[in-house]
Amino acid sequence: MSMAPILEVRGLRKQFGGSIVLNGVNLAVEEASVHGLIGPNGAGKTTFFNVINGIYPPSAGTVTFRRRDITGLSMSRIARAGIGRTFQIARVFREMSVLENMLVPAIELGLSGRAARAKAEQLLDLVRLSHLARSPAIEISGGQQKLLEFARVLMIEPSLVLLDEPFNGISPILCEKLIQVILALRQEKGLTFLLISHEVPHLSQLCSRLTVLAAGQEIADGTPESVRHDPRVIEAYLGQAEAAV
Numbered sequence: 001m002s003m004a005p006i007l008e009v010r011g012l013r014k015q016f017g018g019s020i021v022l023n024g025v026n027l028a029v030e031e032a033s034v035h036g037l038i039g040p041n042g043a044g045k046t047t048f049f050n051v052i053n054g055i056y057p058p059s060a061g062t063v064t065f066r067r068r069d070i071t072g073l074s075m076s077r078i079a080r081a082g083i084g085r086t087f088q089i090a091r092v093f094r095e096m097s098v099l100e101n102m103l104v105p106a107i108e109l110g111l112s113g114r115a116a117r118a119k120a121e122q123l124l125d126l127v128r129l130s131h132l133a134r135s136p137a138i139e140i141s142g143g144q145q146k147l148l149e150f151a152r153v154l155m156i157e158p159s160l161v162l163l164d165e166p167f168n169g170i171s172p173i174l175c176e177k178l179i180q181v182i183l184a185l186r187q188e189k190g191l192t193f194l195l196i197s198h199e200v201p202h203l204s205q206l207c208s209r210l211t212v213l214a215a216g217q218e219i220a221d222g223t224p225e226s227v228r229h230d231p232r233v234i235e236a237y238l239g240q241a242e243a244a245v
């Protein structure tokens with residue numbers, strides 16, 4: 001059985017002025033997998049997401065999603081093609097209630113009021129935010145805002161979800177819940193996840209495959225176990241520890 005990867009990135013480069021942040025990244029994500037993207041601070045992980053979901057056009061390289069070339073498309077077209085994304089610091093509409101936040105993507109997609117609301121309530125239940133549905137988003141914690149953003153991304157029924165540090169600032173109990181939700185969505189709906197995280201135990205629990213980015217290039221790719229013992233990976237992280245001293 002050989003299936004084409006759902007996402008295939010080749011030779012991706014991103015340069016800001018004279019600074020090369022992504023220097024020819026290659027990465028393939030298998031459909032219905034949970035794939036981790038790790039690497040030292042400043043490696044280019046968030047920039048990689050920013051290029052994949054259309055915040056910035058790449059300087060060179062190609063992005064293929066479900067066999068379709070999506071390189072350089074706008075953010076909204078990439079979202080409509082089926083790629084959802086969350087941010088390191090959740091981006092929620094702070095003055096709106098939690099439920100209203102959930103309805104924004106539905107309005108953009110033109111879903112009917114009643115169906116959208118039922119779906120929103122079901123997803124809020126999934127991330128245990130139902131009791132806060134009427135609270136203004138500004139009044140819930142940063143961790144709860146991240147869960148809200150996660151649930152909101154699911155409103156557009158993406159087939160690939162990019163998660164940037166989904167566990168940061170979330171209580172251990174909700175982390176465990178989020179892990180179970182991700183695994184269930186993969187198992188039951190065939191969703192694919194690409195996630196940036198520094199949480200090694202969570203990554204080992206979730207991911208069949210990890211890609212390690214350092215200085216804008218992928219330096220290792222494989223199972224969490226093989227990557228952890230890769231000398232290039234150890235060296236990349238040691239470099240960071242020395243730099244921090």
Ligand SMILES: Nc1ncnc2c1ncn2[C@@H]1O[C@H](COP(=O)(O)OP(=O)(O)OP(=O)(O)O)[C@@H](O)[C@H]1O
Binds near residue numbers: 040
């Ligand atoms: N819009 C931009 N203009 C100029 N430089 C940028 C821009 N966006 C990112 N960079 C630079 O790219 C480098 C990589 O940043 P990025 O946030 O992608 O790394 P990261 O691996 O996600 O790091 P962290 O783990 O700290 O979030 C940094 O040196 C950053 O300053």
